[in-house]
Amino acid sequence: MSTTTDTDVLVIGAGPTGLLLAGDLAAAGIGVTLVERRPHTLGNLTRAFGVHARTLEQLDARGLADELLATGTTLTHMRLFSRLDLDLTRLDTRFNHLLVTPQYEVERLLERRAATAGVTFRYDTELRGLHQDADTVTADLTGPDGPLTLRARHLVGTDGVRSAVRSALGLPFPGRAAIRSIVLADVRLAKEPAEPFTVSGSGDTFAFLAPFGDGWYRVMGWDRTRQVPDSEPVDLDEVRDITRRALGTDLGMHDARWISRFHSDERQAPAYRVGRVFLAGDAAHVHSPAGGQGMNTGLQDAANLSWKLVAALRGEAPDAEALLDSYQSERHPVGAAVLRSSGAIVRLAMAHTPLTRAARSLATRLLNAIPPATSRAMGAISGIGIAYAPAPGTHRPSGRRAPDVRLREGRLYELLRDGDFVLISPEGAPxxxxxxxxxxLDHLTRATWADPAKRATVLVRPDGYVFSAGR
Structure with missing residues (x-):
């Protein structure tokens, strides 16, 4: 027999994107139920492992960044194709590096935060269908005790590339396979690599190498001459062979704790919002692992959407529908840009004809020689360079990332931990x-510039972007 339960927001999918979103909503006093088809387990194997600077800033705004930093190792340089050196220390952020840590460490912290905030978890529960009207979304689920119906004011699908939410909406997921038969392994090495983070290729192969910081390394490789289904067995000898051909050495890799084969698609849903239902993370976009932007993009989707849902549900937005629509207008272009940038890295790594390899060589030389171009590349990969269109009705540029400025009350991102807007004013200004x-004014944090010379008034959104700025 079905049971009906009401909640403000129903989130389908308890990966990093769903956990951050649900935690934000619950921390703001919104009722949240988080549904996950898997049993409640935190594994120790993962494909995602890199946390970029902008994501660390978002986690800092939730009081989690410093704890996460202790779980991994930081890399200050990324070397691509043996020639292009991205010096992350040039990023204007206190997180001017790449944090290498497994996805399960990110999930552990976000799950703890969500549970503490009061999220209701339903594991081992699967979405079977949904329908919506002007006021509610009704989800038909199957759980350990049989059929279940949940009604919510909004529903968010964060349930991955095979999203049941996206399928239930009838949304297409256009795109194509970007690269097939990628082998992946977590190994130990007998010899330390010359560069801790390496992406390079030989024409017929490419390989990626990065440390976890605890003696284990993530190796990813591809062989143009061996394109087989994901189900084809893979062993360490195959990983060694690809790595030797791509990097010139296999560094004595041994003791693999995980080996798999997979393919990577480039796909994006045309709409991130359909009525009262939203998509975020891999349910909305999927791309190659190059650049390590997948989990990061999903977490930033969640940070963008959560405060908008809070404002709409609290009745604080002058135009709630326009505010919710801005999730699509702001995040869909970001997803498209990530598809382009990650795809470009893969295609450069796969270059095998004399012409394409010459183009790769020219591109890397130009990036190295033109600092503004290198800065733009680092800004795109790290997320620091992301900016949104001006807010409706404002006459000054807004939607840019707010740096972690010093205020009399503390750092900006410490103040953002309350989940509210932050209004920064000069001393004595009303x-x-x-x-x-x-x-x-009752639902924001007021702050004063630490520098008395600053005379602007700036309203910073809960996701760390400027809503408006003026004198």
Missing amino acids: PALPPTAPVT
Whole structure:
């Protein structure tokens, strides 16, 4: 017999994206139920392992970044194709590096935060269908005790590349396979690599190498001459062979704790919102693992959507529908850009004809020689360079990332930990909000510039982007 349970927001999928989103909503006092088809287990194997600077800033705004940093190792340089050196220390952030740590460490912290905030978890539960009307979304589920019906004011699908939510909406997922028969292994090495983070190729092969920081290394490789189904067995000898041909050495890899074969698609849903239902993370976009942007993009989707749902559900937004629509207008272009950039890295790594290899050589030389171009590349990969279009009704640029400035009350990202907007004003200035602000003076944090020379008034969104700025 079915049981009906009501919640404000129903989140389908308890990966990093769903956990961050659910935790944000619950911390703001919104009722959240998080559904996951897997049993409640945290594994020790993962494909995602890199946390970029902008994601670390988002985690800092939730009080989690420093704890996560202790679980991994930081890399200050990324070397691509043996020639292009990306010096991450040039990024204007306190997280001017790449953190290498397994996805399960990110999930562990986000799950703890979500549980503490009051999220209701339903593991071993699967979505079978959904329908919506003007006021609610109804989800038909199957769990350990049989059929279950949940009604919510909004539903968010964060359930991965094979998203049941996306399928239930009838949304296409256009795209294509970017690269097939990628082998992946976590290994130990007898010899330390010259560069801790390496991507390079020989024409018929490419390999990727990065440390976890605890003696284990992630190796990813591809062989143009061996394109087989994902189900084809793979062993360490195959991984060694690809690595030797791509990097010139296999560094004495041994004791693999995990080996698999997979393929990578480039796909993006045309709509991230359909009525009262939203998509985020791999349910909305999927791309090659090059650049390590997958998990990071999903977490930033969640940070963008969560505060908008809070404002809409609290009735604080002057135009709630326009605010919710802005999730699509802001995040869909970011997803498309990540598809392009990760795809470009893969295609450069796969270059095998004299012409394409010459083009790769020229591109890397130009990037090395033109600092602004290198900075843009690092900004795109790290997320630091992401900016959104100006907010409706404002006349000054907004939607840019807010740096972690010092205020009299502390760092900006420490103040963002309350989950509210932060209004930064000069000393003695009366608090003032633009008429389009989806927040009231009762639901924001007021702050004063530490530098008395600063005279601007800036309203910073809960996701660390500028909503408006003026004198």
